[in-house]
Amino acid sequence: xxxxxxxxxxxxxxxxxxxxxxxxxxxxxxxxxxxxxxxxxxxxxxxxxxxxxxxxxxxxxxxxxxxxxxxxxxxxxxxxxxxxxxxxxxxxxxxxxxxxxxxxxxxxxxxxxxxxxxxxxxxxxxxxxxxxxxxxxxxxxxxxxxxxxxxxxxxxxxxxxxxxxxxxxxxxxxxxxxxxxxxxxxxxxxxxxxxxxxxxxxxxxxxxxxxxxxxxxxxxxxxxxxxxxxxxxxxxxxxxxxxxxxxxxxxxxxxxxxxxxxxxxxxxxxxxxxxxxxxxxxxxxxxxxxxxxxxxxxxxxxxxxxxxxxxxxxxxxxxxxxxxxxxxxxxxxxxxxxxxxxxxxxxxxxxxxxxxxxxxxxxxxxxxxxxxxxxxxxxxxxxxxxxxxxxxxxxxxxxxxxxxxxxxxxxxxxxxxxxxxxxxxxxxxxxxxxxxxxxxxxxxxxxxxxxxxxxxxxxxxxxxxxxxxxxxxxxxxxxxxxxxxx
Amino acid sequence: xxxxxxxxxxxxxxxxxxxxxxxxxxxxxxxxxxxxxxxxxxxxxxxxxxxxxxxxxxxxxxxxxxxxxxxxxxxxxxxxxxxxxxxxxxxxxx
Numbered sequence: 001x002x003x004x005x006x007x008x009x010x011x012x013x014x015x016x017x018x019x020x021x022x023x024x025x026x027x028x029x030x031x032x033x034x035x036x037x038x039x040x041x042x043x044x045x046x047x048x049x050x051x052x053x054x055x056x057x058x059x060x061x062x063x064x065x066x067x068x069x070x071x072x073x074x075x076x077x078x079x080x081x082x083x084x085x086x087x088x089x090x091x092x093x094x095x096x097x098x099x100x101x102x103x104x105x106x107x108x109x110x111x112x113x114x115x116x117x118x119x120x121x122x123x124x125x126x127x128x129x130x131x132x133x134x135x136x137x138x139x140x141x142x143x144x145x146x147x148x149x150x151x152x153x154x155x156x157x158x159x160x161x162x163x164x165x166x167x168x169x170x171x172x173x174x175x176x177x178x179x180x181x182x183x184x185x186x187x188x189x190x191x192x193x194x195x196x197x198x199x200x201x202x203x204x205x206x207x208x209x210x211x212x213x214x215x216x217x218x219x220x221x222x223x224x225x226x227x228x229x230x231x232x233x234x235x236x237x238x239x240x241x242x243x244x245x246x247x248x249x250x251x252x253x254x255x256x257x258x259x260x261x262x263x264x265x266x267x268x269x270x271x272x273x274x275x276x277x278x279x280x281x282x283x284x285x286x287x288x289x290x291x292x293x294x295x296x297x298x299x300x301x302x303x304x305x306x307x308x309x310x311x312x313x314x315x316x317x318x319x320x321x322x323x324x325x326x327x328x329x330x331x332x333x334x335x336x337x338x339x340x341x342x343x344x345x346x347x348x349x350x351x352x353x354x355x356x357x358x359x360x361x362x363x364x365x366x367x368x369x370x371x372x373x374x375x376x377x378x379x380x381x382x383x384x385x386x387x388x389x390x391x392x393x394x395x396x397x398x399x400x401x402x403x404x405x406x407x408x409x410x411x412x413x414x415x416x417x418x419x420x421x422x423x424x425x426x427x428x429x430x431x432x433x434x435x436x437x438x439x440x441x442x443x444x445x446x447x448x449x450x451x452x453x454x455x456x457x458x459x460x461x462x463x464x465x466x467x468x469x470x471x472x473x474x475x476x477x478x479x480x481x482x483x484x485x486x
Numbered sequence: 487x488x489x490x491x492x493x494x495x496x497x498x499x500x501x502x503x504x505x506x507x508x509x510x511x512x513x514x515x516x517x518x519x520x521x522x523x524x525x526x527x528x529x530x531x532x533x534x535x536x537x538x539x540x541x542x543x544x545x546x547x548x549x550x551x552x553x554x555x556x557x558x559x560x561x562x563x564x565x566x567x568x569x570x571x572x573x574x575x576x577x578x579x580x
Binding site: 098099100102103195196209235238239241242308311313314315317318325329332334335336337339343345346347349350351352354355358363364366367368370371372374381383384385386387388389390391393423424425439440441465 | 492493496497499500501502503504512515516518519520522523524525526527528529531534535536537538539540541546548556560561563564565566567573575576
């Protein structure tokens with residue numbers, strides 16, 4: 001038996017029944033990484049010594065009959081823009097090539113408190129900017145399904161590591177689709193939770209009002225397990241959600257999932273603006289099959305309208321790059337990060353350090369943001385985009401007053417080959433259907449819904465804010481329907 | 487249309503520099519993106535308030551309680567140049 005192929009839930013069960021130990025599990029995963037990661041390149045940094053030490057602690061707890069956390073003994077990958085004390089955190093950039101954080105992100109502490117085992121740090125587009133993991137300073141991550149193709153981005157390393165069974169679960173970040181799009185390309189489940197329910201303390205900010213940490217797993221239940229281990233209020237993050245009384249985000253974890261019941265009576269909306277869009281016909285066909293399953297399982301499906309959706313991408317690129325330009329101003333070569341060797345003035349120190357250490361896409365986004373915020377354009381571009389954001393949010397609010405879940409393909413295109421998309425604007429289009437969710441602060445999940453021409457297709461289930469339960473139920477229902485050949 | 491001079495001006499604001507060849511390449515791609523975002527002009531937003539932040543319970547106050555922070559060594563551990571327990575910077579005054 002190849003224990004790396006088990007789901008996290010199965011691993012937990014076997015650990016508790018003492019059929020395997022966490023050390024065996026972690027060693028098996030490191031062996032897998034040694035065997036295949038030279039080709040996939042899902043990891044930037046590994047931490048075998050610490051991981052094995054943590055595994056031994058979990059094994060001891062199990063031996064002694066002590067209480068073990070929700071993630072007890074499970075191998076986990078962490079995207080490299082999330083602070084890990086004592087473990088290099090690079091953001092996929094030359095700028096932070098040698099940066100070793102002096103503290104942990106809150107979510108890293110939560111993984112440790114839940115007895116999860118952190119294997120290492122996963123590859124990503126530089127500073128989370130990209131849709132293909134081609135902009136990483138540490139080289140491309142390859143899609144384990146077809147190594148000539150991209151794994152998606154920017155959390156490509158985290159998605160690929162889960163697909164390739166190098167870890168069971170992983171953390172990613174999603175600013176405009178950076179969890180859902182790679183989940184779709186790598187045939188795994190990816191959840192971008194509601195803005196605010198996962199702490200961003202210790203996560204390197206790209207665009208603060210859009211960034212949200214989320215998770216990958218090989219099935220819906222695994223992904224939900226991972227997510228429920230990291231959510232919760234954090235006083236260190238002023239945008240962290242303080243759960244108002246009576247709000248229930250997660251239910252319990254049923255041992256046996258009866259997929260037949262989850263979709264009964266659920267109201268599902270299909271936005272005509274998305275399905276009328278130019279989507280690869282093979283993707284459209286595959287999504288239609290899933291819609292039929294959802295309907296067969298008892299959901300009511302209706303066409304809806306989100307009239308301002310077509311402006312999402314334009315608004316997103318103004319808002320996100322404006323926040324990028326402000327956030328990345330902190331990289332000046334003084335306190336940490338790369339410092340240029342040649343400079344004569346303080347200004348030259350800043351300019352040379354930034355110009356030598358940032359990659360092309362990062363520079364392009366800093367430039368676009370600086371332009372959008374610069375005097376004379378701030379009202380015309382930045383404020384206009386924020387107003388359009390209001391209209392997009394209002395469209396969703398209206399839709400969610402009547403519907404529980406909104407459906408779309410996760411990506412308008414199938415995983416593409418390396419170097420195939422050269423023009424930045426075409427690359428941005430890969431996030432067309434994921435970006436509106438971040439603008440409105442909603443939750444969404446991408447789940448695999450079959451293959452066309454040997455390439456995976458993902459379907460996106462969008463839920464209202466703090467209504468994660470709806471997308472989990474819909475996801476469990478559809479996943480069960482697909483597995484049972486409905 | 488974005489001009490080369492505008493790109494150079496934005497670069498100086500962003501503390502970045504580009505070679506002549508990079509500037510030309512950049513100006514073209516940048517123009518395409520700016521043209522795309524001008525799509526927003528089609529939307530009438532005269533009566534619409536901007537959404538800066540989607541989270542409605544933002545910016546809470548908390549008690550001002552002093553807690554242990556990072557040590558000086560931890561704060562300085564990633565800098566390339568330090569002196570007398572501080573970050574070392576280029577002289578800006580003679």
